[in-house]
Amino acid sequence: MGGDPINGTNHLEVLEMFNNDPETEAIIMIGEIGGSAEVDAARWAKEHCKKPIAGFIAGATAPPGRRMGHAGAIVGGEEDTAQAKKRILAECGIAVAETPSDMARTLLDRWGK
Secondary structure: OOOOOOOOOOOHHHHHHHHHHHHHOOEEEEEEEHHHHHHHHHHHHHHOOOOOOOEEEEOOOOOOOOOOOOOEOOOOOHHHHHHHHHHHHHHOOOOOOHHHHHHHHHHHHHOOO
């Protein structure tokens, strides 16, 4: 799952769908700076998701207040930074990859494979 939603969905809804899908064994969640979609999904996952999750948050080098790529990718609040989102994801039991190329290994490690 990533930051570009299918119209009518958000991170939390897709995460819930994957959690309820018997053929989905593990989940990779890709997010970005700005907004609260990843944080909301992580907090839901902490209480409800029984599948291993790895996450990646893009935008670690973005300065606060500067738009990066599109209007949604802007750091506004305290939980909007990549560092804050990574911390919250980790606190919610999501294994956080530092780079996109680390995502598969991070998930496999979380999954115990």
